[in-house]
Amino acid sequence: MLFVADAVSASQDLSVISLDTLVDIAGVLGFVLSVAGWISTWIKNRKRLKIFILDIKAYKDVVFLLMVFENKSRLPIAITRVALLMNGRTIECTPIPQTIWRKVDRDKSGSVIDVDNEKSLRIPIQLQELGAISGQILFEHLPELPEDAATSLNFLIATNRGKAFQTTLELPEGWASRRIPY
Structure with missing residues (x-):
């Protein structure tokens, strides 16, 4: 019984963590990729x-x-x-x-x-x-x-x-x- 309760608790923690974490990771990843794209464009287009x-x-x-x-x-x-x-x-x-x-x-x-x-x-x-x-x-x-x-x-x-x-x-x-x- 203890094993089932631990599994349910872990499942709830995993779903809460994964949903919040995925949203945060997607936001950070989007920011990093947009900054990387901006830097790449600036390097290619700068006066050389x-x-x-x-x-x-x-x-x-x-x-x-x-x-x-x-x-x-x-x-x-x-x-x-x-x-x-x-x-x-x-x-x-x-x-x-x-x-x-x-x-x-x-x-x-x-x-x-x-x-x-x-x-x-x-x-x-x-x-x-x-x-x-x-x-x-x-x-x-x-x-x-x-x-x-x-x-x-x-x-x-x-x-x-x-x-x-x-x-x-x-x-x-x-x-x-x-x-x-x-």
């Missing part, structure tokens, strides 16, 4: 912009930088400003595309067969989600060129997602040997 310099060409007061902009975010981004920080000065890039080089192919009679133009990138630079773009960034009318011994340059980058940030980008090795002094 990778920028690096492939090549640099410097002339008397002009610098061409072949740069790559990579958007590692799942949202599109627009780069609205690229400025070079050098010796306490902020030097803006040229926002309107300028012709960097032009190649004209002619046949034996001198008629033009083909014309190739390369222009600098237009600012703002539009990057789709998980996309990248490369192109020439033009800095004109520099008061001085980067030193031959420079290994990196400092930039101020502004986007449509958040405030502007400063970054230091490494220059390719031996870039100064390709400088054309005029």
